[in-house]
Amino acid sequence: MADRILIVDDEAPLRDALSRILAAEGYEVRQAVDGKEALGILAAQAFDFLLCDLRMPVMGGLDLLREITARGIPGTVVMMSAFGTVETAVEAMKLGAYDYVSKPFMSDEILLTLRKAAERERLRSENAFLRSEVEKAAGPELIYASESMGEVVRLVGKVRDYDATVLVTGERGTGKELVARLLHFGGRRKGKPFIAVNCGAIPETLLESEMFGYKKGAFSEAKTDRAGLIEEAEGGTLFLDEIGELPMALQTKMLRFLQEGEIRRLGDNDIRKVRVRVVAATSRELEKDALEGRFREDLLDRINIVRVHIPPLRERRQDIPLLSRKLLTHYCNKYGKKEIRISEDAAESLALHEWPGNVRELKNMMDRCAMLCTGVELSRDEMLKIWWMAGGGAQGKGETSPSLTIRIHVSSERPDLKAAVRELERQLIRIALERTGGSRPKAAELLGISHPTLLYKTKEFGIEPG
Numbered sequence: 001m002a003d004r005i006l007i008v009d010d011e012a013p014l015r016d017a018l019s020r021i022l023a024a025e026g027y028e029v030r031q032a033v034d035g036k037e038a039l040g041i042l043a044a045q046a047f048d049f050l051l052c053d054l055r056m057p058v059m060g061g062l063d064l065l066r067e068i069t070a071r072g073i074p075g076t077v078v079m080m081s082a083f084g085t086v087e088t089a090v091e092a093m094k095l096g097a098y099d100y101v102s103k104p105f106m107s108d109e110i111l112l113t114l115r116k117a118a119e120r121e122r123l124r125s126e127n128a129f130l131r132s133e134v135e136k137a138a139g140p141e142l143i144y145a146s147e148s149m150g151e152v153v154r155l156v157g158k159v160r161d162y163d164a165t166v167l168v169t170g171e172r173g174t175g176k177e178l179v180a181r182l183l184h185f186g187g188r189r190k191g192k193p194f195i196a197v198n199c200g201a202i203p204e205t206l207l208e209s210e211m212f213g214y215k216k217g218a219f220s221e222a223k224t225d226r227a228g229l230i231e232e233a234e235g236g237t238l239f240l241d242e243i244g245e246l247p248m249a250l251q252t253k254m255l256r257f258l259q260e261g262e263i264r265r266l267g268d269n270d271i272r273k274v275r276v277r278v279v280a281a282t283s284r285e286l287e288k289d290a291l292e293g294r295f296r297e298d299l300l301d302r303i304n305i306v307r308v309h310i311p312p313l314r315e316r317r318q319d320i321p322l323l324s325r326k327l328l329t330h331y332c333n334k335y336g337k338k339e340i341r342i343s344e345d346a347a348e349s350l351a352l353h354e355w356p357g358n359v360r361e362l363k364n365m366m367d368r369c370a371m372l373c374t375g376v377e378l379s380r381d382e383m384l385k386i387w388w389m390a391g392g393g394a395q396g397k398g399e400t401s402p403s404l405t406i407r408i409h410v411s412s413e414r415p416d417l418k419a420a421v422r423e424l425e426r427q428l429i430r431i432a433l434e435r436t437g438g439s440r441p442k443a444a445e446l447l448g449i450s451h452p453t454l455l456y457k458t459k460e461f462g463i464e465p466g
Contacts, residue, residue, distance in 0.1 A: 003118065004028045004046070008038040008064065009053040009080070014103075018051065021107045027114075035059025039067060047075045048121075049114060054081030054088065062088075065095045076117045080105070122150075143326050146316035152179065152308060159306050160187035165258065167303050168281040170310035173360030176281040177241060179308055183279055184237040192236030195229050200245035208250055209266050218267025230263055233276045243303065244284035244295060255299045278303065313355040313362065320351045320362070327363055328378070331370030340373050345380035384434040426461045429454070433463065 005027045009015050012033075019029045030047075032038035034056040042050075050068075054061040061079055068077065079092045082103035089100040098117050101109060144150065159166060160183050168176040177196060184194045202210055209218075213228030230238060240246075246254060257263050258278060262271050280303045289295035313320065324342055332339050342350070355361050365387070369378055372386050428447060436442035444454040458464075 003048040004030070005049045005051060005114075006030050006032060006038060006041060006047045006075075007051045008032045008035065008056070008061070009051075010034055010056045011053070018110070021110070025111060035061065035064030035067070038064055042068070042073050042075075049117065050075050050077045051110070052077060052079055054079055054092075055083055062092065062095065065092060065097060069096045076121060078110075078113055078117065143319065143322045144316070145318040145322055146311075148311045148316050149319060152310060155306075155308055156182050156186065159183070163277055164305040165277075165303050166279045166306045166308060167286075168279060168308045168310065170281075170283065171312045171358055172283045173358035174310040174312060175359050176283075176310060177239065179310060180237070180239040180241075180279040180281065184239075184277075189236050189277060193233050194237050194239065195233040196239040196241060197229055198241045200242040204247050207247070208253070211250070212253065212263050212265055214266035215268040218265070222267065225265070228263070228265065230257065230274055230276060231272065233274075235275055236277070238276045238278050240278065240280045242282060242284075243280040244282045244286055244289060248294075248296070251296045251299050255296060255302060258299075258302045313358045317351050320355075321347050323359065323362055324350050324366060327366035328370055331367050335370055337370060338376060340370065340375075341377045343377050343379045346378050346383045349380050349383065381430075381434065384431065388435045422461075425457060426463070429457055429461065429463055433458075 003026075005022055007015050007018050007022075007029060008031075009018075010033050015031045019031060022029050027049075030041060030045075032041055035052075036059045038050070038052070039059075052061045052064060059067075061081070065077060065079070067073075068075070077097045079089075079097050079100045080103055081088070081100075092100050098120070099113050101113060144153070156179060166180075166183060168179050170176055180196070181194065184190065197211070199207070209222075209226075209228070211228050211230055213226050213231055214222045216222055216225050240254075257274070261273055261275065263274055264271050286295050286300050286304075290297040290300050321342075324347065328342060329339055350362075350365075357364070368386050369383060373382060375382070429443070432443040432446045433440070436446060440454055440458070441451050444451045447454065449457075
């Protein structure tokens, strides 16, 4: 179905020209001469987009925007004007407009703005889907703004109702189990069991009996018959986390189960049929392991029917501000504290960090900030103090000691080496002072410069030790 656009402008030639351009692009277009007429049309019909002039008789663009917001009328509003100012644009954005374009404009500018707006709405819709599915899973939310995570969500939506085995790949801490839960709780198996098994956490001597179960007398401790985790997942989903850690002997039994849908408990002669959807996950390069003989190639082929790859956090930095705010709010609620805002400079530092521990590391950081932040806003300076205080011991497996990646933004049109070097010096000095608790002698030693040089630099940059 074509997107609907309402053009609101008192200039008939402009309305007609825009209508022809947009209709040629496949939009369904209607026109209104002012805000009052537009409200009447909007009351009778829903529109995806509204292109609205600022100055019009009877009712202008800002007044129309106020009415749309007050009445909760859906749709994305783009303002147009030849008389706009920065203040007007800011006011329009505060009232809910998506964008503001100045007249005269090229047709490509309007089309590009509408495409960007449509992409934003698509991402919002996918976020809403993801939140609803996670709520069903009674798990944490997966918040994203990046296109790469949008691809993950779309793929999950396509395969969630099928029986095909899914292999979820990605670095440690990226959220592979959450994707497995979305596949389960977002599909037709949501009323059935979801059984998660960390293949690397169960001792090899116990793994087979845990997975496949056993018959009474199969070994000295087997006092009764017991179903394994595969049977417990009957009708639902079996999530095999870190499947690359399975010992070779168990890989063979797992392959038969996946091929035939059958298992045999330890010490039992009976074969049991089990209907289970398997989702496997790994942070290893299984293709490389298969070539080197550590993982069965036929098992890899069997679990790799559909592959969902979760990119590391450093490759989707657009997600970091959203995740940080959501996580900080979550932990504030957990500890019964008032909501803490994240300052712009703190958000910038968070977005520039490499996050080797991915979302798990970010969660740990926001947990510490919720506990230790003393005000209603988390500043960059306070965040760095908390960061250095934590050292390496408070982090999860796979994370490195706290460090901030420093990035200097240089104009490609007119690169300024001196300005970049000054900014690098300033950031390094601030970090050193935070790390040493404001001790200038220790900061100078850490930086490898003399104490007088540091004093001169701090004065030059206006840096207080804190």
